[in-house]
Amino acid sequence: MSATPHQPTVTEREARQVAEAAREQDWRKPSFAKELFLGRFRLDLIHPHPMPSDEAAQRGEEFLTKLRDFCETEIDSARIEREARIPDETINGLKELGALGMKIDTKYGGLGLTQVYYNKALALVGSASPAIGALLSAHQSIGVPQPLKLFGTQEQKDTFLQRCARTDISAFLLTEPDVGSDPARLATAAVPDGDDYVLDGVKLWTTNGVVADLLVVMARVPKSEGHKGGITAFVVEAGSEGVTVENRNAFMGLRGLENGVTRFHQVRVPAANRIGPEGSGLKIALTTLNTGRLSLPAMCVGAGKWCLKIAREWSAAREQWGKPVAFHEAVGAKISFIAATTFALEAVLDLSSQMADENRNDIRIEAALAKLYGSEMACLMADELVQIRGGRGFETAESLAARGERAVPAEQILRDLRINRIFEGSTEIMHLLIAREAVDAHLSVAGDLIDPDKSLSDKAKAGAGAGVFYAKWLPKLVAGPGQLPRAYSEFNQHVDLSPHLRYVERSARKLARSTFYAMSRWQGRMETKQGFLGRIVDIGAELFAMSAACVRAELLRTTGDHGREAYQLADAFCRQSRIRVEELFARLWTNTDDLDRKVVKGVLSGTYTWLEEGVIDPSGEGPWIADATPGPSKKENVHRPIR
Numbered sequence: 001m002s003a004t005p006h007q008p009t010v011t012e013r014e015a016r017q018v019a020e021a022a023r024e025q026d027w028r029k030p031s032f033a034k035e036l037f038l039g040r041f042r043l044d045l046i047h048p049h050p051m052p053s054d055e056a057a058q059r060g061e062e063f064l065t066k067l068r069d070f071c072e073t074e075i076d077s078a079r080i081e082r083e084a085r086i087p088d089e090t091i092n093g094l095k096e097l098g099a100l101g102m103k104i105d106t107k108y109g110g111l112g113l114t115q116v117y118y119n120k121a122l123a124l125v126g127s128a129s130p131a132i133g134a135l136l137s138a139h140q141s142i143g144v145p146q147p148l149k150l151f152g153t154q155e156q157k158d159t160f161l162q163r164c165a166r167t168d169i170s171a172f173l174l175t176e177p178d179v180g181s182d183p184a185r186l187a188t189a190a191v192p193d194g195d196d197y198v199l200d201g202v203k204l205w206t207t208n209g210v211v212a213d214l215l216v217v218m219a220r221v222p223k224s225e226g227h228k229g230g231i232t233a234f235v236v237e238a239g240s241e242g243v244t245v246e247n248r249n250a251f252m253g254l255r256g257l258e259n260g261v262t263r264f265h266q267v268r269v270p271a272a273n274r275i276g277p278e279g280s281g282l283k284i285a286l287t288t289l290n291t292g293r294l295s296l297p298a299m300c301v302g303a304g305k306w307c308l309k310i311a312r313e314w315s316a317a318r319e320q321w322g323k324p325v326a327f328h329e330a331v332g333a334k335i336s337f338i339a340a341t342t343f344a345l346e347a348v349l350d351l352s353s354q355m356a357d358e359n360r361n362d363i364r365i366e367a368a369l370a371k372l373y374g375s376e377m378a379c380l381m382a383d384e385l386v387q388i389r390g391g392r393g394f395e396t397a398e399s400l401a402a403r404g405e406r407a408v409p410a411e412q413i414l415r416d417l418r419i420n421r422i423f424e425g426s427t428e429i430m431h432l433l434i435a436r437e438a439v440d441a442h443l444s445v446a447g448d449l450i451d452p453d454k455s456l457s458d459k460a461k462a463g464a465g466a467g468v469f470y471a472k473w474l475p476k477l478v479a480g481p482g483q484l485p486r487a488y489s490e491f492n493q494h495v496d497l498s499p500h501l502r503y504v505e506r507s508a509r510k511l512a513r514s515t516f517y518a519m520s521r522w523q524g525r526m527e528t529k530q531g532f533l534g535r536i537v538d539i540g541a542e543l544f545a546m547s548a549a550c551v552r553a554e555l556l557r558t559t560g561d562h563g564r565e566a567y568q569l570a571d572a573f574c575r576q577s578r579i580r581v582e583e584l585f586a587r588l589w590t591n592t593d594d595l596d597r598k599v600v601k602g603v604l605s606g607t608y609t610w611l612e613e614g615v616i617d618p619s620g621e622g623p624w625i626a627d628a629t630p631g632p633s634k635k636e637n638v639h640r641p642i643r
Contacts, residue, residue, distance in 0.1 A: 027440070032355075032547075033365035037438035037540050039477045039512025041505040043488070045361060046547060049555040050354040052116055060117025063102070067121055070097055071128035078397060080129050081412060084255040091169075091211075091642050094136070099125070101165030103140045103149075108161035110145075115291060115353040122295055123302030130416040131256030133299045135169070138207040141292035142424070143170030144214045144235055151233075151276045151284050160214060160235060168213035169642065171238075173203040173262060174285060177628040181429045183218070183231060183282055187628065188264065190219035190234065192227050197234065197274070199242075199267040202628040210248050210258035211642050212238045217264070218281045230279025234269050239641065242267040244633035253415030263633045289424060290364045291356045296420050297349050297374030303417055304342035304378060307385040310408055311335050314389060325388070334384040340573035341377050343566070344545045347552035348373065365437050366544065372430040373541040375420035382414040428530070435533035438540065439526075442519055470516075477513050482506035493557055495567040497550045500574035504543050507581060511539050514588055531593040539584045542577045549573050 027034065032045040052060070074093050080086055094100065102118050104110025113121065118140070126133025140146065145164045148156055164170055179185050188201025199219055209215070215236040223229030236243070247261040276284050315326035315335060325331045352366045386393035389410050392400060397407035421427050454462070481487040482505030491497040515536055519526055526533075553570035557563030602608055 027362055029360060029362040031362040031365055033369055033540065033544055034362070034437065034440070036508050036543055036547075037365075037511065037515070037536075038441055038473075039509040041480070041482070041501075041508045041547075043501065043547070043551075046351055046355075047551045047554070048558075049351065049551050050358050052114055052354065052357065056114045056117070056357075059111070060113055060120065063098075063111055063113065064117070064120060064124060066097060067099065067124055070094070071125055075125075075128045075132065077129045077409070078407065080131055080256040081409070082398065084250065086129070086131055086135065086256045086258070088642050090132070091135070094132070095166060098166070099136055100139060100167075100169065101145075102136070104145050104161055104165040105149075108157065109165040110161070111165075115294060115356045116350060119294055119298035119301075119349055119353050122298040123305070126299035127302040127306050129256065130299065130303075130413070131254050133302075134254055134257055135208060137295035137299070138172065139164070139170050141295040142172040142216075142288055143208065143212075144168075144216055145170065146292055147216055147233060147275055147284050147288045148235070150287060151280075155272065156235065156275070164214065169208055169211055170214040170216065171206050171208035171212040172216045172285075173206050173209065174218045175204050175206075176202060177204045177626045181426065186218065186220050186231055187630075188217070188219040189630070190221045190232060190269070192221065192224065192271075193268075195271050196268045197221070197271060199234070199236065199264040199269055200630040201264050202630070203262045203264075204626075204628075205249065205259055206245075206262045207257060207259045209238075209262050210245050210260040210638060211640055212258075213641055214238060215243075215262070216275070217269075218285060221278050228278045231281040232278045233275040233281040233284045235273040235275060236264075236267065236269050238639060240267050240269070243639070244635065244637045245639040246633055246635040246637075248638050251419065253412070253418055260638065265630065265632045290367055293367045293371040293424055294349065294353055294356065296423060297345060297370040300374035300378035300417070300420060301342065301346045301349050303413055304338065304345055304381050306413065307381045308335075308338050308342050310410065311338055311385055311388050314408075331388055334388055336572060337576065338381045338384060340569050340576055341381055343552075343569040344549040344573040344577070345374050345377060347548035347570075348545050351548045351551065365434060368425075368430055368434050368437075369537075369541045369544050371424065372427060372434065372537070373545060375417075375423075376427060378417050379414070379421060382410075382417050386410050386414055428534070431534040431537045432530065434537045434540070438537065439515060439519070442516070474516070477509045477516075480505050480509055482509070491550055491554055493554070493567055494564040495571045497553060497567060497570055497574070500546055500571070500578070501550055503574075503578060504546050507539070507543055507585075510585070511536065511543070514585070518588075529593070531591060531596075532588060535584045535588050539581055542581045542584070546574045546577050 030042070030045055032042055035042040035045070070093060075090060076087075080090075098111050099121070101108075101110030102113045102121055103115075104112070106112040122133050122137055125136060143164070144160055148160060152160075160168075174183065174186075176187055179187065188199065188203065190197040190199050197219075199217065201219065203209070203217070206212075206215075215238050217234045217236045218231055219234060221227060221229045221232045242265045244263045244265070245260045246263050249257075249259045249261065251257065251259070275281075312326075312335070315331060316324050318325045320328065326335055348370050352363055352370045355361045355363050355366065389408070392405070392408070393410040396411060397409040401407035425433060482502040484502070486498075487505070488498040488501040491501055518529070518532060518536075522529055549570040553563070553566040556566040
């Protein structure tokens, strides 16, 4: 599709350069996941399991008690689903409770919760209503509070954080009708004019945008005298003249989500509202997401816990062929999968969150893996719950209640969770993002060798450096503790988990060898091998989850909190995970990737249009992508701030 007149025309290489420039380039702190992808199993970075301080735990538990009471008495999830809207009184109640300021420092009127307890709160409120969980997450994880916390000036923090903590809802606006995961084509403009910038453009899928008071907007500043230009972040008052919410979008799930289309026409924004310097917008967005992504797996953990509860209660009550369906192996395997996976997801989430709180490790890969793995596995668990429930799983809660049965919204949670595989970086984009970070060490020493723009002298210099690096690194991938029968013996307790950790260590080295071989084989074409890279990342995700599950089991054993049961669940998860890992390793080299590319070319060239005959397309008329030409709005403003 050709670019519209206002849309920048960007080559693939230029788009990659923009994305690369937005990355955090340095690794100043250790990273367990980064080391894992390099074939080094650094158990010392995550074991013993880090713990919150007593003061942080007490403050967090006190708020969770209040939030649970609110969820049980003030949130009507059936009403939100039925009316496709969160009642104003519910949102006002959350404001009074301080839920808007869970992650905001107490000196700005927030609750000052740690990442661990913020996530526990999201899991709790998200189980009561996923739409409310999404509202609170979008407000605090990627909305105004987080980027200001990391990059804002003191004046900006003083001006906006108190509002965000108690009264004002915020939203994050990056996506445009024709710009998704390729921000190099961003078209919304912010033109300097005296002490202001003038915004023009259209933003799509603005979660919270319909009710927001404050917006974080990504816009392109043109380069000019005195202005570096580039994609830049701004705090914008949602009630400013020229800001129009043109549509409240509706989705297959999260029906209470206040998500819209927002148009900016000649909107004046003070230069004082710019976050960071010009051109730093994408870096701010990506850095914000490093920990912000942990909010999604938090709600996935909550969903897993609910799926397990319903599966347990229903499978014990429902009998077929003389016994509860839970004791039929086909159903029992699904229940075991839900229980073991929920345990592992919570282990991944709590470990990543506590590391984020301690700030002694770089967790950009861990958070991305948690988001990727959590969103994928939660969808599988919800799907299995629907299957366990049978016809009742497909029936709505309202219909079940109407005919006298318990109103279990199993089909709703399946619909609600589906967006998490797309939100804040789709699974496909997460694969590429994590893969880029995972091979960073290789590219830093050998990148110039495969860069077509580098000179022969640059390549020669890179070759010498790469030779030194690989001469030291490759021999270490041959043998390790995973081959020693008594390695990790401290994990041999109620159940012996040490074989699983030895497996992780051996697999990490195998994963690194596979990555090196692929880079040697494909060199500059490696970035196009998205199927291969996706499998590499999925193996890393499984290994990270296995590690976290074992470490959590040992933590619970030492604290006397369900240690025996935790070891059983960790063992079950690791055995299930190892089967998936072996399949992924096999598919690294035995797959249909090349054939798939040929079929895709045939599909797009019309070779198989005969296969589409015999059906009716019920789609309506209209363009595939809505026109986003800047200009005044021609629609009614559906913005409704909540007071």
